[in-house]
Amino acid sequence: MLLQLHDVEKAYDSGAGRVSVLRGVSMAVAAGETVALTGESGSGKSTVLHLCAGLDLPDSGRIEVEGQDIAAADDRARAALRRDAVGLVFQQFNLIPSLDVAANLAFQARLAGRQDAPWVADLARRLGLADLMDRYPEQLSGGQQQRVAIGRTLAARPRLILADEPTGNLDEETGDAVLDLMLGLVAEAGVGLLLVTHSPRLAARLDRRLLLKGGRLA
Amino acid sequence: MYRTALSALLSHWRRHPMQLGSLLLGLALATALWSGVQAINAEARASYDRAAGVLAQDRLEQLVPTDGQRFSQEVYVALRRAGWDISPVLEGRWSRAGRSVRILGIEPLSLPAGAAPQPVAAGGDMAAFLSQPGQGFAAPQTVAALDGADGLPPLTAAPDMVPGMVLVDIGIAQGLLRAEGEVSRLLVAPAQPVGRTPLGEVAPGLSLRAPQAEADVANLTGSFHLNLTAFGFLSFAVGLFIVHSAIGLAFEQRRPMFRTLRALGLPLGALVAILAAEVLILALAAGLVGIGLGYGIAAALLPDVAATLRGLYGAALPGSLSLRPEWWLGGLGIAMLGAGVAAAQSLWRLWHLPLLAPAQPRAWARASARALARQGALAGGLAVVAVLAGLFGQGVAGGFVLLGALLLSAALALPGVLALILGAAERASRGALAQWFWADTRQQLPGLSLALMALLLALAANVGVGTMVASFRLTFTGWLDQRLSSEFYVTARNEAEAGRLHDWLEPRSDALLPIWKIEGPVRGRTAEVYGVADHPTYSENWPILTGTPDLWQSLARGEGAIVNEQLWRREGLRLGDSLTLPGGAERALVGVYSDYGNPRGQVIIGVEDLTALYPEVERLRYAIRIDPEKVPDLRRALVDEFGLPADNMIDQASVKRFSLQVFERTFAVTAALNVLTMGVAGFAMFTSLLTLATMRLPQLAPVWALGLTRGRLARLELVRALLLAALTMVLALPVGLVLAWALLSVVNVAAFGWRLPMHVFPADWLWLGALALAAAGLAAAWPALRLARMPPLRLLKVFADER
């Protein structure tokens, strides 16, 4: 199994005391499978994603990526996991503002030491970025920026993509176009996708849908 | 991985060259001033060490006379025969026909092993050195300066010799210094024979003195170098303010990038290591530039420093600078250290903050009320220290504790005081815009406080030092008028000519006043002893500080002596004390006079008294009282009729001009450092404003949206900077005046031996205030201009952006 969560719990400190966000979440994503994680705002969708990426740690329960318990791994190992196995696509585009599009696209692949220039060029062409390679992020529209972010993730050839509202900052038309592209490329590359969204319309286009409610899967 | 991440991090600087520039320039400027001052100090220290190392007296014990007078060489022979392994030294100043040099007489055969001066050890002809007319070793520039001087032995240039000194055999020295059979002190070999007779039985008049790590001159000039160091440190501190703010901002702005990098799999340790390396690289680059600049500063200032040290202390410094590792490595080190200190806080925060915490560039520029209170408490504590140091502090060190605590206290108190003022203004203001203006200014204070503190330091130092120099100048020129009351001064070439000159001048002048002197130890240090004629020129003009009413009569009777302020203060003398003159004669102290610009003690007795005590005194110089209008004619007649070379005469105006010139050079260094410090402070202000300008958009955009034009906003920004600078200037003024008082009444007395009356010059403050406003205006102009011309779209984006 590519990604597996066993009874994951997570709580945060807030001004009004401890707030329980996840109360025992178990789920799995297989290789080549696309899974949508839906729920209302504050239901803990993004927390699940952050935990899966090792950006934060669960209070209890296990999270395994390719069989490795990421809670048991140290920071260095989790960083290596993000570099090699996992690709992240955020709602905010999180591009590096001081690098141009070409450098941003190739960035994660270079970080992981897996640069594949023809693949990046192919991605750029298919993402419609070929003419924008020497622009800086601030000179791009939102849709273009998100396409760069997706391209950056795919360029590194991760086995698992974790996406958090990748089209949330885009209008419906642009969002659909970006999602089409991403799903196409995911299918082609055979990677697993866990996509967090609050949009049922978007979720409907994926293999499987999970609903998070009150910190548990419904 | 590291290279990819590093290049991404560095790409930030490529996109923000201004920020990079201010970081590098701030660090480079700080390093430059620091290492420049250190270079000068290192050069001087090396020169003093060389002086101390002459005869290895930094390593050897010495036998010195308890009464400070020279003593008979019979004492030396008696000690040798009693088993003491010692070597005699005779030193003194030789002058003739306006040329003067320090003579050091040694006895090469008995010198302890390794004590032979380097140039002598390098080679030479022993027989020529020992026999008449002898052989002198001196630094090349000294040999050149003494070229053609009558009466000295043939001189050999020796590059390692201390400038201003001629090394000869003791027998030759006794002849040159007219000290036949006399010795100044004895060097004691480290290993002594067994069975010596105790010192007290053989030579009760001598005492054993421990090796002197530093020459006298190093002690004398210590305060001067401390002064320079303090300035260097002040500049460095100002520079660090810039670096701290630039690095802090760069970290804060890149926080989203750090987060992205970590999300993409860069381990935290690697990220911190890369950032630390980045800081080190930047510090190295800036440090190297700074050292280059520092070398330039030092090379430019060194001639003035050398002139100052020569003029004030008689310490000889080479005119050129060498690249000594002790200061350039030190400069590089302090650049690294400074950048490290500035970056430490940011790195520590990065290490401890959770990955998902948002960036807060604005919070970075915000300080809590608690922090302000803490800072205020620290300022209060330092103020107490300053007061205590002012009341109970001793000497130069006490003075500098006072200055340091005062300046730091004032700087730390500044943000709190400004906040209070702005808060009061906010409460007093009526209109909504005015209220917003004051509140917004107060909110900006934390971001600007480092720059304003730097400005305060620079302004206070400027007021303080400026007041000191101007007070000094005023006092000095008045004193010159008193001191140089004669219209014309002549020097004969030899005793025979002096006699003829006297007879020739007598009928042609109103009065002929001898200027005769000897040099010898008074209270253990070399001093000049002058004789003055009984003439109203002195009683009417001489700058007496304190004295008995009949002091001039007492001198004329050969019963009393007056001394200069330096000697008086140094020895803690009181009127009526008995003063032992060279040779052992005692005179009562009847007066004290001011004697600015002289490092050494000076004694004045009656001229008959002088010639009676020292029949061998050189009687070559005279001061001439004459109607000033007749001076040109007298000069011509002296040259044409009498045949005295023009070099041997000088009129009052020329002496004054020369003296003022020495004075100006003395303070040229201080002035230059002052200007540079101001420049650094201005630059700090500029970078801070520039930084704040980009972060302030979210604060300004709503005001703009509510109906203020961009031009109006920009003008308000400009006014704000000017206002803060003006407030800082007003607060710097009292600090500067206390600083001036401390310099004049505490530091100068300890450093130079004289106290100066303090004069204030409000016109100078206006000028300085204008300068501060101009600096602030210039610093604010560009950010304001950018705001005025900003495309509305960028302001709109503030609302579009999620953050």
Added chain:
Amino acid sequence: MNVRLILVLMVWPFAAIAQGFAGLGQGAEGFATPRPGVALEFPADHGAHPSYRIEWWYLTANLKGEDGRSYGVQWTLFRSALAPETREGWADPQIWMGHAGLTTPERHFVAERLARGGIGQAGVTAVPFGAWIDGWRMQGRAAEGRDELSALSLTAQGTDFAYDLDLTAEGPLVAHGQSGYSTKSESGQASYYYSQPFYRVAGTLDLPEGPIAVTGRAWLDREWSSQPLDAEQKGWDWVSLHFESGEKLMGFQLRSTDGAYTSGTWIGADGRAEPFEDGVLTMTPLGRARVAGRDLPVRWRLELPAKGLDVEIDALNAQSWMETRFAYWEGPVRITGSHRGEGYLEMTGYE
């Protein structure tokens, strides 16, 4: 005896270099030169001869403690003139140097002094006899009417030793060469040279472990000249020997590039001097020792067939190295073979 002359002539330039000056005035211009047929005059000749370039008062003593341990003592005052005159004060061109040595079977103590003439720090007076440099003294205490050198007190101090000795002569002064005119080479260099080899000694040695009462024999050499030696001469080996028979021998060889030149004087128990020429004395090194980084022959065979002499001399302490500005070997020796006794050996020029 020219050996010590070489020593001094070589010592000065070296001493000068050590002090930082090269080439103390060379050449003998203006200086008096020794001439044959000039009789020595006492007590005047016990004093200094400033018109000659170099001069010395050179004493060596073989001593024994109450427990029979052997010791050796050296006391030397050298005079060297920059010009053939004396002056008052520092302008005096006379320069003085003292060497003191004290040898025990295990240790060797050395001290050196330099002084300028003219100020009273060092000098020699003939009547009453006194030679001094700093606190070191060789003071005459002769009875009325006797030779000024017939009785002496002798003292010197180093940083770790001192000695204080009384000397009484039991024989006459001995003139070397032709009535004190001693030629030194075929090219004609010469010196005035006489000795007092008949001293009986009693006194105290101050060593780090405490004072030691000693008695023994001593030998004083007096020599002055103005001429330097040949450049080929590399060094020398010199002995002064007291035999149990009461006879004494002064002998030396000069080592030069083309062989050795030997000479000396046989002194009868009554003080009668028999000078001998080159080739009469044979000196053969027997054993070497490592001293101050060089190999020195500290054991010798000496043969003087005319006197039936065939002896071995052996250093009391092989490490009797005089670590002065110009360093050399000088120490007491024991004599075995055809004659028995004790004496002093000096060696220079071994690199």
